[in-house]
Amino acid sequence: MFFFDWTMVLLIPAFLFAMYAQRKIRSTYARYQQMPNSRRMTGYEAAREIMRINGITDVTIEEVQGTLSDHYDPRAKAVRLSTDNYHGASLAAVSVAAHEVGHVLQHAHGYGPLQIRHAILPVSNIGSTLAFPLAIGGFIFNFPGLVTLGIIVFTAAVLFQVVTLPVEFNASSRAMAQLTDNGLLPEQEVREAKKVLDAAALTYVAAAGVALTHLIRLIVLRNTMSD
Secondary structure, eight states, rough: OSSSGGGGTTTTHHHHHHHHHHHHHHHHHHHHHHBBOOOOHHHHHHHHHHHHTTOOOOOOOEEEESSOOEETTTTTEEEEEHHHHOOOOBHHHHHHHHHHHHHHHHHHHTTTHHHHHHHHHHHHHHHHHHHHHHHHHHHHOOOOOHHHHHHHHHHHHHHHHHHHHHHHHHHHHHHHHHHHHTSSSHHHHHHHHHHHHHHHHHHHHHHHHHHHHHHHHHHHHHHHOOO
16 A cells, blocks of 8 residues: 555656756756866865855864765864865855855854754654654554654654755855855856756755655555544
């Protein structure tokens, strides 16, 4: 029932959009990774300069392996840039670095949605891990209460994905403002850099959509069970 039933069609649009989003970010990133910015500024230099301008002195910038593995770790107070973006002087490198520093600025200014996301992260991780084993067990043993518990814990994971949307959009907005207001890139290049971040934003929308449709499907299936 859980693996082969009509509710599977609920997931199709979300999965198709997720596939499109992944393809979009890969192609856009690859394109702008080949375009140097006019100042020949690396991602590391962009991140360092934005933090200097904003008086951020307690956050390090570190290099990490992988592609698009860039992130800000608030616990370690570290901006971690993938090798290509750390050393590269492309439009992609600068836009990604500026986005990650956008999270640093959120942290420094006490941005509410970021604080909420950090607060629910542990519960979200538990929900992502336990939700489907609980639900599957409930369906197998015809135990609706177990499915309900799975839905409850998975709701935390969905909430995390939903709260992530304003966090990521705001970080990109801060990045574009920093690049523009501080003259780190000329206006035309800022517009091009924004295309990288817009493509990346689609992946967060897709992740939220997939999580939400999974939750809806669980609720629909739970409602078909007899208590």
